[in-house]
Amino acid sequence: MSVKGQTPASHSLPLTESNSQITPTNHTDDDWNMEGDTLHEECGVFGIYKTPDAAALTALGLHALQHRGQEAAGIATYDGEHFHLERRFGLVGDNFSNAHTLERLPGTASIGHNRYSTAGGAALRNIQPLFAELEGGGIAVAHNGQFTNAMTLRKSLIKRGAIFQSTSDSEVVSQLIAKSRESNIVDRFIDAIRQMEGGYALIALTRKKLIGARDPIGIRPLVLGDLNGSPVLASETCALDMIGAKFVRDIKNGEVVVCTDEGVESYHPFPDVPARLDIFEYIYFSRPDSVFDGRSVYDVRKALGRELAKELPLDVDVVVPVPDSGVPAALGYAQGVGIPFELGIVRNHYVGRTFIEPTQQIRALGVRLKHSANRSQVEGKRIVLVDDSLVRGTTSSKIVQMMRDAGATEVHMLLASPPITHSDYYGIDTPDRANLLAAQYDLEGMRKYIGADSLGFISLDGVYRACGYAKRNNKSPQFTDHCFTGDYPTALVDIEGAEDHRAGGLLKE
Numbered sequence: 413m414s415v416k417g418q419t420p421a422s423h424s425l426p427l428t429e430s431n432s433q434i435t436p437t438n439h440t441d442d443d444w445n446m447e448g449d450t451l452h453e454e455c456g457v458f459g460i461y462k463t464p465d466a467a468a469l470t471a472l473g474l475h476a477l478q479h480r481g482q483e484a485a486g487i488a489t490y491d492g493e494h495f496h497l498e499r500r501f502g503l504v505g506d507n508f509s510n511a512h513t514l515e516r517l518p519g520t521a522s523i524g525h526n527r528y529s530t531a532g533g534a535a536l537r538n539i540q541p542l543f544a545e546l547e548g549g550g551i552a553v554a555h556n557g558q559f560t561n562a563m564t565l566r567k568s569l570i571k572r573g574a575i576f577q578s579t580s581d582s583e584v585v586s587q588l589i590a591k592s593r594e595s596n597i598v599d600r601f602i603d604a605i606r607q608m609e610g611g612y613a614l615i616a617l618t619r620k621k622l623i624g625a626r627d628p629i630g631i632r633p634l635v636l637g638d639l640n641g642s643p644v645l646a647s648e649t650c651a652l653d654m655i656g657a658k659f660v661r662d663i664k665n666g667e668v669v670v671c672t673d674e675g676v677e678s679y680h681p682f683p684d685v686p687a688r689l690d691i692f693e694y695i696y697f698s699r700p701d702s703v704f705d706g707r708s709v710y711d712v713r714k715a716l717g718r719e720l721a722k723e724l725p726l727d728v729d730v731v732v733p734v735p736d737s738g739v740p741a742a743l744g745y746a747q748g749v750g751i752p753f754e755l756g757i758v759r760n761h762y763v764g765r766t767f768i769e770p771t772q773q774i775r776a777l778g779v780r781l782k783h784s785a786n787r788s789q790v791e792g793k794r795i796v797l798v799d800d801s802l803v804r805g806t807t808s809s810k811i812v813q814m815m816r817d818a819g820a821t822e823v824h825m826l827l828a829s830p831p832i833t834h835s836d837y838y839g840i841d842t843p844d845r846a847n848l849l850a851a852q853y854d855l856e857g858m859r860k861y862i863g864a865d866s867l868g869f870i871s872l873d874g875v876y877r878a879c880g881y882a883k884r885n886n887k888s889p890q891f892t893d894h895c896f897t898g899d900y901p902t903a904l905v906d907i908e909g910a911e912d913h914r915a916g917g918l919l920k921e
C-alpha cells in the first residue's frame with residue numbers, strides 16, 4: 413500500500429492506495445464502537461466492467477447516487493495488473509471530480525460506493541470498497557444495506573483467528589470468501605453470501621470479474637445496465653441515466669450476476685421466494701427519477717398523494733409540500749383534492765439531509781438551515797403541509813411553527829406513509845424505537861408534539877394501492893414494510909431483543 417506523498421514504491425504491489433490515513437493509528441474507543449459503524453448504514457453502489465474511463469464513469473454513477481450516502485465515497489479499479497483504491501470522506505463531487513484523483517484509478521473495470529453512517533466511529537478504514545488479497549488474487553467488495561448476522565459471524569471468525577482491519581460488514585464477506593473451501597471465486601462468493609442474513613446489494617471486483625448480488629428477498633435494489641456493451645451495476649436506474657447507459661433489468665432477488673469478458677452470467681443460489689423490495693425505497697430513499705420493477709419512484713410518490721386525497725380530503729386553501737421529499741406526494745394530493753399547490757416552503761440546497769447532523773440540538777438547527785417560509789404563499793391562508801414521512805418529528809414541528817410565524821391561519825399536516833413505529837435493520841437509517849415519534853405517541857399525542865391543527869397518515873393499504881395492488885397481501889406481502897408493521901422479513905440475529913421487535917408486528921398472522 414502506498415503512502416500519501418509517496419509514489420507507490422513498486423508496481424509489484426497488488427494494490428495502490430494514496431491516502432495515508434488508511435493506516436489505522438490512534439484508535440479511540442469510539443473508533444472500535446461496532447454499533448456506531450455497522451448498525452446505521454445507508455449506501456449506494458456502482459460497478460462497471462471493461463470500458464475506458466471506468467473510474468470517471470463510476471464517479472459519475474456515484475454522483476447520481478449521492479442521496480444514498482454523503483459521508484464518504486470510494487472507488488476501486490483493476491488495470492489488468494494491479495488494483496487501485498481511493499477512499500475519501502465527503503461528497504463524490506468534492507473528491508472524485510479532479511483529474512489528479514482519477515489518474516490514480518487507472519483500469520477498465522471499477523466499483524464504487526457512497527456511504528452514510530450516523531453514529532460515531534466513522535473511520536477511513538471503514539470506507540468502502542474494501543480490498544483483500546485472497547488465495548486466487550485480489551478482491552474489492554462494497555455493499556449497500558445491512559447484514560443482520562454480521563456481528564455474530566465476525567465474532568466467530570475472530571475466534572477462529574481472522575484478523576479484521578475494519579468494522580465494516582463488507583469485510584465479513586471478504587473474510588468468508590477467503591475462508592471458503594470452494595475452488596473458484598464465484599462459488600466462494602456464493603458460499604459466503606449463503607452464510608449472511610439481511611438486506612443487501614453487494615458488488616465485488618476481481619481480476620477478471622465484476623460480481624453483483626441481491627439479498628434473497630430483494631430488500632435493497634440493484635439494477636443492471638449496459639454502456640456500449642459494457643455491463644453496469646447500480647443501486648438505482650438514475651445512475652445508469654447519468655452515464656448514458658441503457659437499463660437492462662432489475663437484478664432478481666437472490667440473484668448473483670457475474671460479468672466477464674464472455675458476458676453476463678446469472679446464478680440463483682437461494683430458494684425461489686417472492687421478492688420484497690423495501691417500500692421505503694419508493695416512499696423516501698430513492699431518487700424520484702429512478703425506476704424499480706417497472707414502477708417510477710416519482711409516479712408512486714404522486715400516487716401516494718392521490719391515495720391520501722381519497723382517504724383524507726381536507727378543506728384548506730393551499731397544499732404546501734415539504735421540499736424536496738414531499739413534493740411529488742403533495743402534487744398528487746393537490747390534484748386529487750383540486751386545491752392549489754404552492755411552494756410555501758423554500759429549501760436551501762446547500763445543506764445536507766437533516767439526519768446528517770449527529771445530535772438532536774444540531775439537527776434542530778439543521779432544519780432551520782434547510783427550510784424557509786415563503787410568506788407570500790401562506791400568509792392569511794389555511795394550509796396543509798404534505799411530507800413523505802414522520803420520523804422523530806423534528807422537521808414537522810419546526811415547519812409547522814415556521815408556517816404559523818409566516819401568518820398561516822390553519823396548519824394541517826399529512827404524511828404519505830403510515831406511522832413509523834419500528835426501526836429499520838436493513839440499511840436505512842432510522843433512530844431507535846425510543847426516538848420514533850409514532851412508537852411513543854398515539855395520533856393525538858403526535859399532533860400535539862408537532863403543533864399542527866390536524867395530523868393524518870396514509871393507510872398501509874393506501875401505500876399498496878399507490879404501488880398498483882388492491883391491498884397488502886398479508887400472507888405474502890409484496891414489499892417489506894417492517895418500519896410500519898414490525899414484520900421483519902429476516903431473522904435479526906445480531907439485534908438484541910429481536911424477538912420483541914418481531915413480535916411487535918401488527919400484521920403477523
Ligand code: AMP
Pocket residue numbers: 696734737738765766767799800801802803804805806807808840841842
Ligand atoms: P423527522 O424530522 O425526524 O420527523 O424526519 C422526517 C423527515 O426526514 C422527512 O422530511 C423525511 O423526508 C426525512 N427522512 C425520512 N427518513 C429518513 C432517513 N432514513 N434518513 C434521512 N431522512 C429521512
